[in-house]
Amino acid sequence: MFFSLLSAAGTVVTVVIAVAAVGIVAATLIFHFIRKKQGKTGCGCGCSGCSGCSSHRERKEKAKK
Amino acid sequence: MLKFALAGNPNSGKTTLFNSLTGSTAHVGNWPGVTVDKREGTYKKLSVPVAIVDLPGIYSLSPYTPEEVISRNFILDEKPDCVINIVDATNLERNLYLTTQIMEIDVPMVVALNMIDVVKKSGDKIDAKSLETQIGLPVVEISALKEEGIQELMERAYAAAQKKREGKTVLEGSPLSHVINDVRIALKGKGVENPLFHAVKLTEEDELEVKDHPDEMQMVEEFKKQFRDDTFEGDFEAMVADERYKYISAHFSQALTHSEKKDQGALTKSDKADRVLTHRVWGIPIFIVILFAVFHLTFGEDLLYLNAIFGFAKDVGDGYAVNTGNDVLNAFVSVFYSTAGVSTPGAILFNLMGFITDQLGGLIATGLENAGAAVWAQGLVNDGIWGGVAGVLSFVPQILVLFLFISILEDSGYMARVAFILDRAFRKFGLSGRAFIPMIMGFGCSVPAAINTRTLADEKERIMTNRVIPFFTCGAKAPILAAVCGGIAAHYTNMPLSADVLVFLLYLFGMVMAVLMVMFMRQTSMRGEVAPFIMELPAYHAPQFHNLMVHLWDKLKHYIKKAFTIILASSIVIWFLSNFNWEWECLTVAEGEISRMNESILHDIGSFFMWICTPMGFGLQLGQYGWVFVVAAVTGLIAKENVISTFYVLAGAIGVTVLGVAGEDGESGIGVIAAFLASEDVGITWQGLIAFCVFNMLTVPCFAAAATVKGELPKGKFRWTIAFWLLTSFLTATAIYLMFTWWWTAFIVAALIALVVAYFILRNKGKINFHFKKSKKLQE
Numbered sequence: 001m002f003f004s005l006l007s008a009a010g011t012v013v014t015v016v017i018a019v020a021a022v023g024i025v026a027a028t029l030i031f032h033f034i035r036k037k038q039g040k041t042g043c044g045c046g047c048s049g050c051s052g053c054s055s056h057r058e059r060k061e062k063a064k065k
Numbered sequence: 066m067l068k069f070a071l072a073g074n075p076n077s078g079k080t081t082l083f084n085s086l087t088g089s090t091a092h093v094g095n096w097p098g099v100t101v102d103k104r105e106g107t108y109k110k111l112s113v114p115v116a117i118v119d120l121p122g123i124y125s126l127s128p129y130t131p132e133e134v135i136s137r138n139f140i141l142d143e144k145p146d147c148v149i150n151i152v153d154a155t156n157l158e159r160n161l162y163l164t165t166q167i168m169e170i171d172v173p174m175v176v177a178l179n180m181i182d183v184v185k186k187s188g189d190k191i192d193a194k195s196l197e198t199q200i201g202l203p204v205v206e207i208s209a210l211k212e213e214g215i216q217e218l219m220e221r222a223y224a225a226a227q228k229k230r231e232g233k234t235v236l237e238g239s240p241l242s243h244v245i246n247d248v249r250i251a252l253k254g255k256g257v258e259n260p261l262f263h264a265v266k267l268t269e270e271d272e273l274e275v276k277d278h279p280d281e282m283q284m285v286e287e288f289k290k291q292f293r294d295d296t297f298e299g300d301f302e303a304m305v306a307d308e309r310y311k312y313i314s315a316h317f318s319q320a321l322t323h324s325e326k327k328d329q330g331a332l333t334k335s336d337k338a339d340r341v342l343t344h345r346v347w348g349i350p351i352f353i354v355i356l357f358a359v360f361h362l363t364f365g366e367d368l369l370y371l372n373a374i375f376g377f378a379k380d381v382g383d384g385y386a387v388n389t390g391n392d393v394l395n396a397f398v399s400v401f402y403s404t405a406g407v408s409t410p411g412a413i414l415f416n417l418m419g420f421i422t423d424q425l426g427g428l429i430a431t432g433l434e435n436a437g438a439a440v441w442a443q444g445l446v447n448d449g450i451w452g453g454v455a456g457v458l459s460f461v462p463q464i465l466v467l468f469l470f471i472s473i474l475e476d477s478g479y480m481a482r483v484a485f486i487l488d489r490a491f492r493k494f495g496l497s498g499r500a501f502i503p504m505i506m507g508f509g510c511s512v513p514a515a516i517n518t519r520t521l522a523d524e525k526e527r528i529m530t531n532r533v534i535p536f537f538t539c540g541a542k543a544p545i546l547a548a549v550c551g552g553i554a555a556h557y558t559n560m561p562l563s564a565d566v567l568v569f570l571l572y573l574f575g576m577v578m579a580v581l582m583v584m585f586m587r588q589t590s591m592r593g594e595v596a597p598f599i600m601e602l603p604a605y606h607a608p609q610f611h612n613l614m615v616h617l618w619d620k621l622k623h624y625i626k627k628a629f630t631i632i633l634a635s636s637i638v639i640w641f642l643s644n645f646n647w648e649w650e651c652l653t654v655a656e657g658e659i660s661r662m663n664e665s666i667l668h669d670i671g672s673f674f675m676w677i678c679t680p681m682g683f684g685l686q687l688g689q690y691g692w693v694f695v696v697a698a699v700t701g702l703i704a705k706e707n708v709i710s711t712f713y714v715l716a717g718a719i720g721v722t723v724l725g726v727a728g729e730d731g732e733s734g735i736g737v738i739a740a741f742l743a744s745e746d747v748g749i750t751w752q753g754l755i756a757f758c759v760f761n762m763l764t765v766p767c768f769a770a771a772a773t774v775k776g777e778l779p780k781g782k783f784r785w786t787i788a789f790w791l792l793t794s795f796l797t798a799t800a801i802y803l804m805f806t807w808w809w810t811a812f813i814v815a816a817l818i819a820l821v822v823a824y825f826i827l828r829n830k831g832k833i834n835f836h837f838k839k840s841k842k843l844q845e
Contacts, residue, residue, distance in 0.1 A: 028633070
């Protein structure tokens with residue numbers, strides 16, 4: 001009984017790890033795709049002083065016009 | 066929503082005020098030209114929320130560089146409800162020049178006398194009420210840094226925004242007032258907005274205005290023919306500027322009273338410091354010493370080389386300098402004091418982070434094993450997820466220490482001096498000091514650095530600067546250097562160079578390469594004159610604790626965000642590719658078994674490209690696991706931190722071979738590199754590792770930086786820039802590997818360089834000129 005429970009727990013942990021790994025990769029790709037759509041560089045340089053994102057978007061919009 | 070624009074001279078404190086008003090953490094620096102694009106935030110302490118727009122600093126509304134155009138166009142076209150003109154009160158007369166120009170636009174306006182606390186401290190006085198009467202605009206005394214007078218400023222701006230305001234000029238009584246008035250009436254008749262501003266600009270023969278209003282320009286031309294005044298030889302722009310300054314000095318400057326005690330001829334503290342720090346001879350050596358001190362305190366393991374001099378730290382057993390009898394306690398004590406000596410601040414934080422990640426990694430591994438997770442799932446979490454992320458995170462404290470020092474240098478005003486002293490040294494080689502500002506910013510991140518090149522008026526200089534910015538090792542590349550140099554120092558214990566010296570030399574090498582490459586481009590595709598460099602040197606001031614923390618918080622956020630998104634995802638993908646073969650069979654093995662990674666998809670891909678890296682010392686000459694270096698270099702293109710996380714993931718996967726050799730150092734990034742050096746299956750040499758570092762420093766930067774550079778370059782130049790990065794990194798890394806491996810090859814490399822230099826010298830003197838025969842068709 002104890003061993004079958006342990007084995008079930010191991011299976012659950014394994015499945016959770018697999019799902020989480022696939023989820024992380026998919027979420028990162030989607031996140032970057034959305035940011036690219038928004039015209040942001042996706043550099044994540046972290047500085048709110050980095051005006052790169054907004055200016056790139058404006059440039060693209062101007063180019064479209 | 067109401068919209069207020071912040072306009073003023075560079076380095077007058079606009080961004081500091083913007084941060085105070087909106088609660089933002091925008092980058093502020095003690096040098097002119099930090100802001101190159103407008104940014105928005107919201108002020109919520111009035112009865113209605115107000116949008117605040119921070120504009121790039123400008124000296125006048127006559128645009129020369131792209132960011133000056135942004136400021137001018139915003140005020141004219143976007144019609145803000147109020148312009149808050151930030152005036153540096155310590156430099157009143159020069160700052161009011163822009164005020165006299167904005168006044169001519171039909172927009173509500175308030176003048177903010179910033180840095181009033183500094184004026185008061187110096188003993189000077191500014192009569193704000195008298196200034197207000199003279200200018201005819203609300204004037205508020207503020208200190209953006211100390212957040213004084215901000216509420217009053219916003220209330221008066223709000224009140225001003227409720228009323229319409231018509232432009233007013235200080236040129237009323239000047240000899241040009243007649244033509245200005247005539248043109249203004251003509252423009253108003255046509256329904257042109259801001260007629261007074263456009264009339265003055267037309268009189269100045271502003272290029273943009275001449276193009277937009279050719280009919281009115283004829284009126285100016287007619288006036289010019291009749292006008293008799295040879296003082297400025299018909300240069301109306303100079304005449305207008307002169308009239309403005311005359312008016313400012315006669316009317317506005319009276320509001321300023323200099324302290325009686327103040328000896329006008331005496332040197333200020335900044336002047337005295339500059340006598341030493343910007344000295345013609347000692348300026349550059351002092352900069353190099355300061356830079357070395359920064360690297361020593363960040364990457365050194367022996368504080369002030371005390372142990373190297375006095376030799377007090379001894380191995381008392383198991384590699385520890387202190388033996389308490391408890392392994393965990395010994396490991397904790399060695400964070401601060403090891404056989405290398407007393408740790409530097411950077412080393413303490415690095416060791417501490419390594420200690421924490423090691424303990425956490427151990428807990429995770431034990432937990433998964435006890436939970437009975439599958440072997441492959443354990444490998445994925447231990448090596449793929451935790452290994453990759455922890456590898457990068459363990460360097461975060463050290464990088465933060467590095468950025469703390471760089472921020473101190475920036476905020477104190479020293480970095481602006483660096484541009485000045487480098488300009489003096491490198492002008493004759495084709496580089497202006499203005500270009501050094503974005504390059505120095507490249508130490509942080511290449512993305513904002515590339516954007517800052519917009520402040521360079523000369524297109525060729527802009528292209529060259531964008532190309533060499535990645536040579537200035539950014540925060541993401543720093544862990545590569547730290548890990549590799551630390552690994553070399555840990556493996557070759559008898560080596561005379563310590564890790565901090567090696568990192569410093571590599572940083573310096575990047576800077577030297579940037580200068581050499583600019584010189585090379587100046588002689589080939591980018592020939593031309595060096596643009597003049599005029600920069601206002603800001604006064605030195607003690608770095609603000611708040612600003613420093615904001616910089617560090619930005620960096621920390623950046624690392625954490627990247628570690629848990631792109632690096633985490635990349636580590637998982639790399640783990641997957643290194644643990645599965647083309648038949649989708651899992652190759653993960655339990656601890657103690659022989660690794661099967663050489664059957665993996667990643668092995669096949671990496672091995673396929675190994676021949677390219679062979680001349681650089683990390684290709685076919687390596688052992689069966691040598692391909693990990695090729696894979697690491699390629700994953701670095703996504704984000705440079707990936708290089709380290711890739712080492713971690715792959716070292717974990719081939720752990721039976723590598724970590725067994727790593728011994729006590731076990732899991733740390735430095736341990737992994739030392740283990741690679743010790744492992745015959747990897748077969749890397751220190752020469753190959755240095756070449757690997759050089760290649761990563763000079764090659765194509767991460768995707769984000771490359772995309773930003775593409776946006777900043779003129780059309781068609783990006784593909785050449787990619788070729789430039791690839792070729793420079795390949796040739797330099799190859800030369801480094803050859804010279805360090807076989808010393809005599811240094812003569813061949815030196816001879817080749819001498820040939821190129823001799824060619825350029827002779828060509829410039831006109832003694833060599835290659836004429837290629839033109840084809841008959843071309844001749845016809």
